[in-house]
Amino acid sequence: xxxxxxxxxxxxxxxxxxxxxxxxxxxxxxxxxxxxxxxxxxxxxxxxxxxxxxxxxxxxxxxxxxxxxxxxxxxxxxxxxxxxxxxxxxxxxxxxxxxxxxxxxxxxxxxxxxxxxxxxxxxxxxxxxxxxxxxxxxxxxxxxxxxxxxxxxxxxxxxxxxxxxxxxxxxxxxxxxxxxxxxxxxxxxxxxxxxxxxxxxxxxxxxxxxxxxxxxxxxxxxxxxxxxxxxxxxxxxxxxxxxxxxxxxxxxxxxxxxxxxxxxxxxxxxxxxxxxxxxxxxxxxxxxxxxxxxxxxxxxxxxxxxxxxxxxxxxxxxxx
Amino acid sequence: xxxxxxxxxxxxxxxxxxxxxxxxxxxxxxxxxxxxxxxxxxxxxxxxxxxxxxxxxxxxxxxxxxxxxxxxxxxxxxxxxxxxxxxxxxxxxxxxxxxxxxxxxxxxxxxxxxxxxxxxxxxxxxxxxxxxxxxxxxxxxxxxxxxxxxxxxxxxxxxxxxxxxxxxxxxxxxxxxxxxxxxxxxxxxxxxxxxxxxxxxxxxxxxxxxxxxxxxxxxxxxxxxxxxxxxxxxxxxxxxxxxxxxxxxxxxxxxxxxxxxxxxxxxxxxxxxxxxxxxxxxxxxxxxxxxxxxxxxxxxxxxxxxxxxxxxxxxxxxxxxxxxxxxxxxxxxxxxxxxxxxxxxxxxxxxxxxxxxxxxxxxxxxxxxxxxxxxxxxxxxxxxxxxxxxxxxxxxxxxxxxxxxxxxxxxxxxxxxxxxxxxxxxxxxxxxxxxxxxxxxxxxxxxxxxxxxxxxxxxxxxxxxxxxxxxxxxxxxxxxxxxxxxxxxxxxxxxxxxxxxxxxxxxxxxx
Numbered sequence: 080x081x082x083x084x085x086x087x088x089x090x091x092x093x094x095x096x097x098x099x100x101x102x103x104x105x106x107x108x109x110x111x112x113x114x115x116x117x118x119x120x121x122x123x124x125x126x127x128x129x130x131x132x133x134x135x136x137x138x139x140x141x142x143x144x145x146x147x148x149x150x151x152x153x154x155x156x157x158x159x160x161x162x163x164x165x166x167x168x169x170x171x172x173x174x175x176x177x178x179x180x181x182x183x184x185x186x187x188x189x190x191x192x193x194x195x196x197x198x199x200x201x202x203x204x205x206x207x208x209x210x211x212x213x214x215x216x217x218x219x220x221x222x223x224x225x226x227x228x229x230x231x232x233x234x235x236x237x238x239x240x241x242x243x244x245x246x247x248x249x250x251x252x253x254x255x256x257x258x259x260x261x262x263x264x265x266x267x268x269x270x271x272x273x274x275x276x277x278x279x280x281x282x283x284x285x286x287x288x289x290x291x292x293x294x295x296x297x298x299x300x301x302x303x304x305x306x307x308x309x310x311x312x313x314x315x316x317x318x319x320x321x322x323x324x325x326x327x328x329x330x331x332x333x334x335x336x337x338x339x340x341x342x343x344x345x346x347x348x349x350x351x352x353x354x355x356x357x358x359x360x361x362x363x364x365x366x367x368x369x370x371x372x373x374x375x376x377x378x379x380x381x382x383x384x385x386x387x388x389x390x391x392x393x394x395x396x397x398x399x
Numbered sequence: 400x401x402x403x404x405x406x407x408x409x410x411x412x413x414x415x416x417x418x419x420x421x422x423x424x425x426x427x428x429x430x431x432x433x434x435x436x437x438x439x440x441x442x443x444x445x446x447x448x449x450x451x452x453x454x455x456x457x458x459x460x461x462x463x464x465x466x467x468x469x470x471x472x473x474x475x476x477x478x479x480x481x482x483x484x485x486x487x488x489x490x491x492x493x494x495x496x497x498x499x500x501x502x503x504x505x506x507x508x509x510x511x512x513x514x515x516x517x518x519x520x521x522x523x524x525x526x527x528x529x530x531x532x533x534x535x536x537x538x539x540x541x542x543x544x545x546x547x548x549x550x551x552x553x554x555x556x557x558x559x560x561x562x563x564x565x566x567x568x569x570x571x572x573x574x575x576x577x578x579x580x581x582x583x584x585x586x587x588x589x590x591x592x593x594x595x596x597x598x599x600x601x602x603x604x605x606x607x608x609x610x611x612x613x614x615x616x617x618x619x620x621x622x623x624x625x626x627x628x629x630x631x632x633x634x635x636x637x638x639x640x641x642x643x644x645x646x647x648x649x650x651x652x653x654x655x656x657x658x659x660x661x662x663x664x665x666x667x668x669x670x671x672x673x674x675x676x677x678x679x680x681x682x683x684x685x686x687x688x689x690x691x692x693x694x695x696x697x698x699x700x701x702x703x704x705x706x707x708x709x710x711x712x713x714x715x716x717x718x719x720x721x722x723x724x725x726x727x728x729x730x731x732x733x734x735x736x737x738x739x740x741x742x743x744x745x746x747x748x749x750x751x752x753x754x755x756x757x758x759x760x761x762x763x764x765x766x767x768x769x770x771x772x773x774x775x776x777x778x779x780x781x782x783x784x785x786x787x788x789x790x791x792x793x794x795x796x797x798x799x800x801x802x803x804x805x806x807x808x809x810x811x812x813x814x815x816x817x818x819x820x821x822x823x824x825x826x827x828x829x830x831x832x833x834x835x836x837x838x839x840x841x842x843x844x845x846x847x848x849x850x851x852x853x854x855x856x857x858x859x860x861x862x863x864x865x866x867x868x869x870x871x872x873x874x875x876x877x878x879x880x881x882x883x884x885x886x887x888x889x890x891x892x893x894x895x896x897x898x899x900x901x902x903x904x905x906x907x908x909x910x
Contacts, residue, residue: 131509131516163438164430165565178585230615238619245625246616251587251607332569349585357428361438 085387092383099375100153104146107364107371149368158372159365163357167398168369170286172354178248182266183339189329194278195324198285199312207289217279226341229272233345236268243268246347269346271340284327285320292319325388329381354380419604419908421886423898424617424626429588429610431567432551432580435510441610444630445588448606450550450574453480453498454542456802456894460714460849461542464669465551465575469542471847476537480546481561482528487553488579494696495524502532502545508563515702516542538844539805539852551575576901586610587690592903622651624884628898633878635699638667641880650884654891656877657711659801661703663787664746664761664870665794665829668816671738673792674752675827678737679867684730685768686761690872695756699878703871706860710874711801711894714849715856720864723871730768743771747794749782754795757872761795786828788821792830795872804856808840811868830870885909 133139152159158168201210220228237245244250244265253261292298293316302312323366340352351370358366427441434446453466463469466480485493502522505512518541523531534541553573560566572580577598578590588608592599610625611617614783619636620626633641633653641648664682666673673679701710706720748758755776762772772793777785785791798810809815813832815825823830839859846855879896881889888905891897 082726131511163428166567233616233619241623245620245623246611246613247586247609249584249586249591251582251584251609324715344612345616347586347610347616353612 088383088386092214092379095379096376098373099379101146102151103368103371103375105151108142108145125203131275153372159370161358161366162363163361163366164363168365171295171366172351172373173352174368175349175354178348179339179343180353181270182342182348182350183273185266186270187277190274190277191324191328193274193330194281195285195317195320197278199289199316201282202289202316203308203312204285204294205286206273210286213282214280217283219277225272225276225339226345228276229342229345230270232268232272233274248348259361265346269342269348272342281327285324288320288324289316294320304358322389326382326385329385329388401751406791416519419602420470421603421606421628421906422609422626423606423612423628423630424609424620425630426611426614426617426651429608431569432572432583432588433563433566433568434552434574435505435563436567441608441756445590445608446550447576448578448590449572449576449580450552451485451576452548452550453482453546455547461547465498466546469546471537472531473537475533476535477531477533478541478546479525479529479531485575487575488573488593489553490552490595491555492577493551493553495527495530497554497623498522498530500549500553500558501549502556504552504563506538509615510563512544512549515549519545519712529887535608539847540808540844543595543803543805550715564747577900581605594836598900598903600906602907603903618880621880621882622648622675624650624739625883627885628881628899629879635875635878636699638699638878638880639697641868650882652881652883652897653883654879654897655815656879656891656896657709657801657893658701658874658877659709659711659799661707661709661798661800661874662757663703663707663798665791665796666869667789667792667794667829668832668868669789669830670792673741675737675739677733677741679870681730681733681737681739681768681869682770683870684762684764684871685724685770686723686735686872686874687725690756691723691760694760695753695906696873700873700875703873704860705864705871707798707800707807707863707869708804708856708860712804713894715804715852717857717860719857720860725764727768734769739770741769741771743773744792745775746772747782747785747791749774749795750778751774787823789818789823789827789830791829796828796869805843807859808844811836812840813837814909829869833866833868835860836862836868883909 115384132141137145140148156169158172160166161168161171164171195214201207204210233245237243243260246265248265249263250256250261250265271275298315299313301315309326339350340356342348343350343352344356351373352367355367355370358370425441425444427439429441429445430436430438431442432446434450437443437446438858451465454461454469455464456462461469463483464791465483465485467483468481470479471477472479480500481500482493482495487493487497499522502519504510506519506521509516518534518828520533520534520535523533525531532545534545551574556573557563569583575593575596577593577596579593580588581591582589587610589605590608592603599781608630611620611654614631614634617626617629617631619632621629638655641651641653642803666679666682668674690699692700692702702722703725704710704720705723706717708716710716712722746758746762748754755774758774758776762774765772775785775791786794786796798807800807809826810832811827812825813827813830813834814837815823816827816832817824817828818830839855839862842855842856843852843859846852877896879898881897883889886906887906887909888902888907889897890899890901892899892901892903
């Protein structure tokens, strides 16, 4: 991988970000609804006051002027002031981001580790009982809506058995260490949902990759050399499976930032997902824009990193 | 042994403490506790408990809150209010200075709190217990957007706040309401009862408002006993299930409260045949209201009054006007007399499930008398856009008239239906323009005393039944749900529901 290629990719990435940011700006403004409406939804409000409100949020200016001032602020790292929070949106997003990362990162990382091992195992034991079981479960879970599965778990573990709280993040009366325990108790069910929903599908993906690797000539050579199955799995299969896995993992990390809207809604988990929902419900342009831009930028950056990492790990990949 | 006794005592105390804490669930977000920045229903509930206004409304009647009473000075376009002896949560007295400051602060900082900025000119202190609020003009709506809407804030706290629209007020909000602030977490607002408030209950210590995002999960929390009350309307089908299966939901109770929102069918009076009273009456008589109540609302709605004002506004509701009723032969006769030429009319309706169900039935009823209708289904934004552009023949809409019946002025007065730059200037989307109705609406605006109000509203309701500017359809019942698992002593008021002052005073831990 040459230096010029890297520079070219970085420029490409920045241009993509600019286009994406522009598109998000245009699309959001094309949505029906007046964001200032909620301030003058009162039938008695006068036209004069309506104009004052619009001016206060810069909504009285032409869209082009709004766009230019938005770009200027964007490059300064300022994504504007939220209409609903009356605060800088960056601050609002940064408050929610850790909660979403906590909600999604733990089961995603554990799920990746579990599914990688499971996938390699069932790939090597093709058509075994475990292989079939994992595939059936993956198929079943793929067909089941996540919110329905989450509700089932809630009904069983929270409602019937009472082992976990129904929803929320921390008990309001908890203090000190008990807050941490309360957080773990509240997080367990959403973690379980994300983990269970993701693992079988991802394991099947790894399995299919392993099966195609098993047909490669270097595996036959490794067997001929007398390597044990464990050694082949570790040195040849796992290593070759890592490249595509990186792309998938980086994309998943980007997805984590977007938040799990449904899971966050069901469990009243105040993360990015609920923030996106809230911003769109309230026509809060700056907030909606910020959450979308952060997700877009993270996808673009993650893609870029995936390409670079894949090149570094897999000598067959050449970027010239 | 000592350790065991200590443990037992702790458990006993914690049980007692838990019992005196009311847990309620609210839907939405609590981003700030600034009374000038209220944007969600959850914030409205919390701020409503924290702060008080000078006057308030009960069953359509204007009653005192922080003020004992009010007087109208028509010659000077002003209201004079006498204050009660009340305290803020920090122990300081609520004075005339605080009241004057609260009102003038809105003017000074240009706070967009309803239409007050357009009509209010300033507040003055007359003496330590009396204030004067001055307006550009004087009518009943001045009460609803000034002394009934503006929260009284402590001057000592807010005079230091330079930019109120950027002040979240979540550190230590101080008001004079029945609940005082304790703690705000991402998922709850913990509040303590303010024992110096006359409505503060003795048996209850605190109230925790749990912020939930999903109604189903909130209901499960109520069934489980995590919550004692839900601050939103239960779905009628779910309410029916609860009422019909008391064994399945032994702790959950449903309270049915007279609704304040009237579902109506708007006519676009700017077009023919909607500007013809015979056609409007034909539509009125064509519909089967009882069936709509049964089929669309599972029976949990009331047929609307011909006079439009809902029963909930008890003080001004005129029972003698009667309810809307189907009369197909009359509808057909009136249709013949009207200038309807058989063309297909559009019925604008929101994509909400209940509204669409209702529209489908209405389409059938109208077809039955010979009126052809096609549905124009729009999302909430699309619906508002079309209403504002008056781009409809008929439309399903709703008026919230339970608390402020005088709001009917804004929906039906001709001045609110004028078009400017292709948009309706006010909320009279149908462009109703009937001189005698304008007169009756003006009259309710100038009626301040109880007697005048009753008289003016009675006249208005009779006139509405005669000229049928809109078809009053039905009034959905407000459905509240509460649990008797942790507390007993709920008192359900037909107009205020289960969460009211009397309930708070009579609630007792169930154990």
